[in-house]
Amino acid sequence: MKFSYIAMRLVKTVLVTVAVVLLSFFLIRLAPGDAATVMAGQTGYGDEAYMQSLRAEYGLDQPMPVQLWRYVEKVAQGDLGISYVRRQPVAEIILERLPNTLLLDAFALLVAAAGGIWLGGMAARHPGSAGDSAVTVLAMLFYAVPQFWLGMMMVLVFAGWLHLLPPFGIETMGADFTGLARLGDVAQHMILPGMTLALYFLASYARLTRAAMIDVADQDFVKTARAKGLTERQVARRHILRNALIPLVTYAGLQASILVGGSVLVENVFSWPGIGTLAFQAVQARDNPLLLGIFIITAILVSLFNLLTDIAYSVVDPRVELGQ
Amino acid sequence: MLDRRAVLGAAGLIVHPAQAWAAPKAAKGRRIINAMMFEEPSALCYPLANTRIMQEICGNINESLLLFDWQFRPQPNLADSFEMSPDGLRYVFHLRRDVLWHDGAPFTARDVAFSCGVMLPELNPRSRAAFGHIASIKTPDPYTVEFQLSQPFNAFLLSFMASSAPMMPAHIYEGTDFRTNPYNLKPVGTGPFKFADWKRAQYIHLTRNERYWRPGRPGMDEMYYRVCPTPEQRLVAMETGAVDIAMADDIDTIVTSRLVANPNLVTRTDAYNGTGEIAIMELNMRRWPFSDRRFRAAFLHAVDREFLVKAINFGMGKVAHSPIPSTAPFYDDKVLTKYPYDPARARALLDEMGCKPKLGGVRHRFGIMMIPDGGGYWTRGAQYIKQALAQVGLDAELEAVDWPTQLRRSGNWEFDCDCNSYGEYGDPAIGTSRFYLSSNIRKGVPLTNLQGYVNPEVDRLFNQAAVAVSRSEAQGCYSRLQQILTHDVAMLWLYERKPVFIHNKRLKNVVMGPNGPSDGFGAAELA
Numbered sequence: 121m122k123f124s125y126i127a128m129r130l131v132k133t134v135l136v137t138v139a140v141v142l143l144s145f146f147l148i149r150l151a152p153g154d155a156a157t158v159m160a161g162q163t164g165y166g167d168e169a170y171m172q173s174l175r176a177e178y179g180l181d182q183p184m185p186v187q188l189w190r191y192v193e194k195v196a197q198g199d200l201g202i203s204y205v206r207r208q209p210v211a212e213i214i215l216e217r218l219p220n221t222l223l224l225d226a227f228a229l230l231v232a233a234a235g236g237i238w239l240g241g242m243a244a245r246h247p248g249s250a251g252d253s254a255v256t257v258l259a260m261l262f263y264a265v266p267q268f269w270l271g272m273m274m275v276l277v278f279a280g281w282l283h284l285l286p287p288f289g290i291e292t293m294g295a296d297f298t299g300l301a302r303l304g305d306v307a308q309h310m311i312l313p314g315m316t317l318a319l320y321f322l323a324s325y326a327r328l329t330r331a332a333m334i335d336v337a338d339q340d341f342v343k344t345a346r347a348k349g350l351t352e353r354q355v356a357r358r359h360i361l362r363n364a365l366i367p368l369v370t371y372a373g374l375q376a377s378i379l380v381g382g383s384v385l386v387e388n389v390f391s392w393p394g395i396g397t398l399a400f401q402a403v404q405a406r407d408n409p410l411l412l413g414i415f416i417i418t419a420i421l422v423s424l425f426n427l428l429t430d431i432a433y434s435v436v437d438p439r440v441e442l443g444q
Numbered sequence: 445m446l447d448r449r450a451v452l453g454a455a456g457l458i459v460h461p462a463q464a465w466a467a468p469k470a471a472k473g474r475r476i477i478n479a480m481m482f483e484e485p486s487a488l489c490y491p492l493a494n495t496r497i498m499q500e501i502c503g504n505i506n507e508s509l510l511l512f513d514w515q516f517r518p519q520p521n522l523a524d525s526f527e528m529s530p531d532g533l534r535y536v537f538h539l540r541r542d543v544l545w546h547d548g549a550p551f552t553a554r555d556v557a558f559s560c561g562v563m564l565p566e567l568n569p570r571s572r573a574a575f576g577h578i579a580s581i582k583t584p585d586p587y588t589v590e591f592q593l594s595q596p597f598n599a600f601l602l603s604f605m606a607s608s609a610p611m612m613p614a615h616i617y618e619g620t621d622f623r624t625n626p627y628n629l630k631p632v633g634t635g636p637f638k639f640a641d642w643k644r645a646q647y648i649h650l651t652r653n654e655r656y657w658r659p660g661r662p663g664m665d666e667m668y669y670r671v672c673p674t675p676e677q678r679l680v681a682m683e684t685g686a687v688d689i690a691m692a693d694d695i696d697t698i699v700t701s702r703l704v705a706n707p708n709l710v711t712r713t714d715a716y717n718g719t720g721e722i723a724i725m726e727l728n729m730r731r732w733p734f735s736d737r738r739f740r741a742a743f744l745h746a747v748d749r750e751f752l753v754k755a756i757n758f759g760m761g762k763v764a765h766s767p768i769p770s771t772a773p774f775y776d777d778k779v780l781t782k783y784p785y786d787p788a789r790a791r792a793l794l795d796e797m798g799c800k801p802k803l804g805g806v807r808h809r810f811g812i813m814m815i816p817d818g819g820g821y822w823t824r825g826a827q828y829i830k831q832a833l834a835q836v837g838l839d840a841e842l843e844a845v846d847w848p849t850q851l852r853r854s855g856n857w858e859f860d861c862d863c864n865s866y867g868e869y870g871d872p873a874i875g876t877s878r879f880y881l882s883s884n885i886r887k888g889v890p891l892t893n894l895q896g897y898v899n900p901e902v903d904r905l906f907n908q909a910a911v912a913v914s915r916s917e918a919q920g921c922y923s924r925l926q927q928i929l930t931h932d933v934a935m936l937w938l939y940e941r942k943p944v945f946i947h948n949k950r951l952k953n954v955v956m957g958p959n960g961p962s963d964g965f966g967a968a969e970l971a
Contacts, residue, residue: 151848151849152848152849152852152853153847153848153849153850153851153852154848154852155848157848157851157852157855157890158847158848158851159486159493160569160851160889160890160891161847161850161851161890161891162493162495162496163493163494163495163568163569163570164494164495164570164866164867164891165494165569165570165573165878165891167569167572167573167889168886168888168889169569169572170567170568170569171888171889177623205486206484206486207486207487207628207629208644213644216644216645217645275676287676287677287680288674288676288677288680289677291646292686391672391673391674391677393645393671397673401483403846404846404847404848405848406848
């Protein structure tokens with residue numbers, strides 16, 4: 121049962137990917153200008169022969185159906201093509217950047233979930249109290265503030281004024297640390313972008329946790345738990361929170377899917393060399409194979425995360441069964 | 445195994461994190477130059493994409509036959525000497541005999557013939573324009589090259605600026621597909637630095653060419669070009685000394701004054717004289733009222749270009765009164781019609797041509813397509829110009845576009861007015877005539893005569909000037925041209941851009957001529 125379900129989902133993932141390829145192939149071509157125009161512009165000297173030779177090299181001089189067929193043919197063989205601008209295999213470029221994005225995402229996800237659940241749990245224990253109001257207001261604030269603005273303020277305060285943290289990049293430029301020093305260096309660089317990403321989601325977790333726990337707190341099994349003499353703390357953790365986890369798992373799945381595409385805004389504000397900055401550069405240069413490659417890889421990852429979320433449901437709550 | 449220093453380093457970072465990006469690397473007695481690149485080049489094959497970044501990096505790797513002094517006079521480089529025949533049709537270069545490619549192969553006439561006759565014209569539009577005049581190339585011996593031109597072209601020697609004529613190794617490229625040659629990613633040249641490694645998304649590393657032909661050079665051991673995508677990052681890197689060199693546009697003009705005031709840094713505004721860049725606006729002269737010279741004159745009278753230079757560009761430039769930069773040969777101040785800031789005159793001209801105020805005092809509405817520089821000086825300039833034009837009743841709508849859209853729309857003539865800039869590269873026949881010659885009106889190609897400017901007299905003079913054998917004949921043509929073009933307001937010249945080049949005081953001899961970075965940093969050494 122479980123196995124066939126997962127197999128079904130994997131087949132669906134393939135179908136989704138095919139749809140993504142077809143749709144984005146045409147979508148990308150709606151943007152005005154092509155890579156040849158951009159590269160000719162960068163050289164500062166306009167010349168038809170230069171543009172034509174670039175278009176021929178990229179296959180952009182072929183009719184659209186031919187271009188599509190050639191692309192699909194390659195992708196079907198697992199080849200994402202060569203980036204126009206970087207002249208490197210697309211898969212190689214993406215795999216180089218993907219770990220950076222995943223690292224930042226994992227950090228943001230952990231901080232958001234842990235912080236949010238903790239804050240939400242605290243708030244739910246005494247609804248209406250001053251602490252509850254403080255959490256709600258803070259959550260509202262982080263939820264409402266635009267991420268890029270929050271990012272810039274973080275840079276201004278923690279890097280500009282306090283000189284506590286490095287403002288940009290993933291590593292100290294020119295330091296070429298190795299081993300532990302490098303880890304420490306990367307960790308420091310991760311804090312500002314990670315927190316910027318996390319705060320928005322943290323707010324959502326806090327609100328969700330609070331609502332779900334208040335909801336569960338009135339149910340009979342909670343009264344039973346209290347009646348058998350458990351402390352408030354134990355009741356909250358083992359009975360209320362566990363039963364309030366389902367919406368949180370849903371949300372974590374969603375968050376992971378949103379993050380894996382790379383947060384274009386946050387990564388760009390902090391020059392984080394991840395998928396988000398890569399996608400932005402690819403659009404700017406009209407680097408179609410690279411952009412399509414990013415779409416495909418993220419589509420696959422999002423499908424996988426959804427599958428993992430579904431499996432997580434059945435782990436968190438044994439009453440949930442994978443099936444139709 | 446854990447390195448004790450690494451552990452201590454990590455611990456130190458936790459205590460004093462600010463130091464983490466304050467300290468430049470000082471490795472084992474090697475003398476290092478750290479520079480920046482705002483994005484990585486596609487490859488390190490100079491002619492494949494002759495962009496600014498490529499010039500800044502490959503200027504250290506590939507060299508040309510000649511160098512140019514501050515007056516743009518040719519100086520020996522890979523060529524020891526050269527002669528020109530009196531009819532201007534034959535040029536003979538005598539090459540140095542002690543030059544080796546980085547892989548050890550000798551540099552010979554074959555490489556020159558291959559570069560100028562085959563590879564550069566095939567790949568690089570700018571070289572194609574210059575070397576299109578070559579009828580034949582002969583190599584009577586391995587160290588002599590003879591160019592026979594089909595007609596005289598007096599900018600021929602200037603075509604040997606490093607950025608237009610980098611010598612490429614024939615033994616590596618001949619007979620291969622230039623675009624896919626693996627050496628595009630590990631270039632081989634004759635320059636003071638050779639390619640070492642390229643860590644994607646991080647840096648490109650060049651190392652000292654131990655067998656460099658110029659004695660005592662290079663003065664440094666290693667060069668790193670580090671990826672540094674945001675302007676804030678680049679500013680911090682310069683201030684902290686993490687990076688030694690900031691090249692054109694690495695630093696936004698708005699913060700340049702901060703670096704100029706920094707006692708650890710040296711600022712140069714002459715490192716790009718060889719490019720001779722003029723910031724301009726182009727008008728689509730196929731459309732009324734841009735077709736009327738009085739409108740174009742009114743436009744210039746309405747805009748305070750001194751203000752544009754001083755306030756918007758923080759003094760990094762000079763108002764342009766001519767299509768030819770004032771620092772370049774052939775500039776002639778005497779013949780120019782100038783258009784000083786004079787809104788009343790602008791209004792009078794507009795009235796005279798029948799562009800009268802309609803409802804709401806607006807005379808004409810049109811679009812200005814901006815340069816996508818992320819809110820930098822181009823954007824600020826366009827915002828000021830919009831306000832200045834409003835004072836004389838012109839309502840300009842600023843159109844924000846990205847680069848591909850800008851190039852596509854300007855190339856297809858789908859604009860009223862756009863912002864742009866062009867480089868003259870030392871001679872009008874190389875970099876300026878292309879914007880005014882009616883033969884260069886080519887739909888779909890950006891950076892051509894986009895305005896649709898047609899003037900048979902101008903065509904004739906530019907063509908005559910390019911083939912003139914004597915310098916004075918060329919000067920005569922260019923003086924007359926400047927007279928006609930400025931009277932016509934054949935383009936909206938805003939200001940001569942003086943991109944700043946900033947380097948740390950710990951280095952000297954960083955900029956040696958008007959081609960700055962594209963001549964490489966072989967002379968740079970510790971101060």
